[in-house]
Amino acid sequence: MSQARLALLDGSTFFTTNGLGDTDGPEDGLYFADTRHLSTWRLTIDGAEFHLLSFDTPQYYSARISATLPSVSVGVNPTLSLWRERIVATGVHEDLHLENYSDQERELTLELSLGADFADVFEVKDAKIGSRPVTTAVGPDTITFGYHRDGFTRATKVSFTEPGDLHPGGIRWAIRLPARGSWTTCIDVTCTDNDGEHELRVGHGGFGQLEPDMPQTMQQWLDDAPVLHTIFDPARHAYRHALMDLAALRFHPLRGMEHSVPAAGAPWFMALFGRDSLITAFQALPFQPRLAATTLEALAMVQATASDDFRDADPGKIPHELRHGELTFTGRTPHSPYYGTHDATLLFLILLDEYERWTADTALVRRLEPAARAAVAWMRGPADPDGDGYLEYRTRSSQGLVNQCWKDSWNSIMFADGKVAEPPIATCEIQGYAYDARIRTARLARDVWHDPAFADQLEHEAAALRERFNTDFWIAERGHFALALDGGKRQVDAATSNIGHLLWSGIVDDEHAEATVALLLDPKMSSGWGIRTMSSADHGYNPIEYHNGTVWPHDTAIIAEGLRRYGHRAEAAELALKLMEAAAAFGYRLPEVFAGFDRKGDKPVEYPTPSSPQAWSAGSVLMVLRTLFGLDADGATLRSAERPAGFDGPVRLENVPFRGGRHIIEI
Structure with a gap:
């Protein structure tokens, strides 16, 4: 063989x-x-x-x-x-x-x-x-x-x-x-x-001449993206590989769609995934903003309009996964689509705002206003079934996911002693997304939809959530945020990478920010290649367990952006560089996940069965480049920062798309 x-x-x-x-x-x-x-x-x-x-x-x-x-x-x-x-x-x-x-x-x-x-x-x-x-x-x-x-x-x-x-x-x-x-x-x-x-679109002699049925050929796709100039080989090669992988994963999930969206990954996830596609599109915004528009449009087309226990659906909810096989067609599985994700709806609102910041495409924001308002209604209602102000999930489907956060394996929400938490579960990063979604949607309501009353309500809710969260989720005796609140409102006390997403969302107050950063960068969390999904000091830690000790590139990239948001730019850049070095070790293609062993030698230990190529891993390369350049959309201004320490030589991005123009960024 x-x-x-x-x-x-x-x-x-x-x-x-x-x-x-x-x-x-x-x-x-x-x-x-x-x-x-x-x-x-x-x-x-x-x-x-x-x-x-x-x-x-x-x-x-x-x-x-x-x-x-x-x-x-x-x-x-x-x-x-x-x-x-x-x-x-x-x-x-x-x-x-x-x-x-x-x-x-x-x-x-x-x-x-x-x-x-x-x-x-x-x-x-x-x-x-x-x-x-x-x-x-x-x-x-x-x-x-x-x-x-x-x-x-x-x-x-x-x-x-x-x-x-x-x-x-x-x-x-x-x-x-x-x-x-x-x-x-x-x-x-x-x-x-x-x-x-x-229809098969080739005949004899077609090898080397065919291009996929996409609005852009591979070369057009590459030509349309910014050009990176750097002497740091891992960044240059990983960037090109990431662009090619994102091109490879483009597909048309729904009939009638002119443009494509990123599938989650090969081989098992060549389908529309709410969370994966939204995060990938966010990562790609400074490089290929069209992915965000098509992802938002596609997901709005299949946004839930009614409750359905088998599919974990509620009005306004953005789907988790859409499939077209026999088991789905005949109703034996709920993926038509399945709505068992508690974060995709929030990420939809976050991406909608970030997309407008980068593109000034207010027309799309107006078209998607009904979908956005329905998403907010879900966030305020069915997402919080007990009305305590926190978004918690519990599957209602006989085939539903036990966990409906990004760590969606059955045992991913675990106490420090290794006990698995019981639902309903309110994970910390989902509360951070809910805070960010309110802040961002308020801006759109005020500036694009011209509804200041709605904006004021959302900002008031966000402020109240931030204040309560920093009290209820903080574990004083351990010095970090809880992974989650379980069904009994107990703090799930394992130290995990989820807390890094809190920095990305901005929900962490100044009192707890430094301790959060310190824990993430501690050797028990940082492997030397990236951030482990669980601290090596906790009982449930396993460096080759899918969500309890491995390193996920997209997770580390989000954490690096969170560090930068809270002023830790040198630490963010160092984390970004480590992820680039990991990419080089994997032939410049970051896999879905790799093992969380301490860094020894020149290559991370592989996870046994990763998806590759995988959309948000490819997008992670783009996101850490944004971190290194310090790119932010500030009104009509595209901002960048000085070159971080440890990055040799000048670095330049040419042809960066921003609000209808193209820019050169050099640090």
């Missing part, structure tokens, strides 16, 4: 194989709109697997694979080569090219084995794949796999330009390859769902 992995994506289409281009693992296959359309795609020669020489991915949606005969060994020079050139473009186009370099004619059998299980992406992820009555139709030059049940329809058509022996399990070519001769065929895969067949 080849260990190298190959993953190509275009919008809601994702194709993952080994380096040879073949499926060989339980999660491999061609996925389209949350369904696996091909579970088997394996090419053999005379019954044996090819020997991989190398593969390259010129773009995130294309690959070139070079292979030779399986009998290769030391002292034996192979005389036959295989080139596979693959493009993912809603479907798949692949060119196969065999070349004979010997003076003898070769007779060989080339076979492509195919299979489709139409498994829902949740089934594959959880390794619980149910059986389905898949049909197979063999035509003169096509094989079509089909599936239909309870109104859910999917089909996969595979067509070939060279005739061969077609059978339900694939195609077999008996090839007579002349001396010094070659043989070529093209394979096209098109996917069909309930909306009809999705």
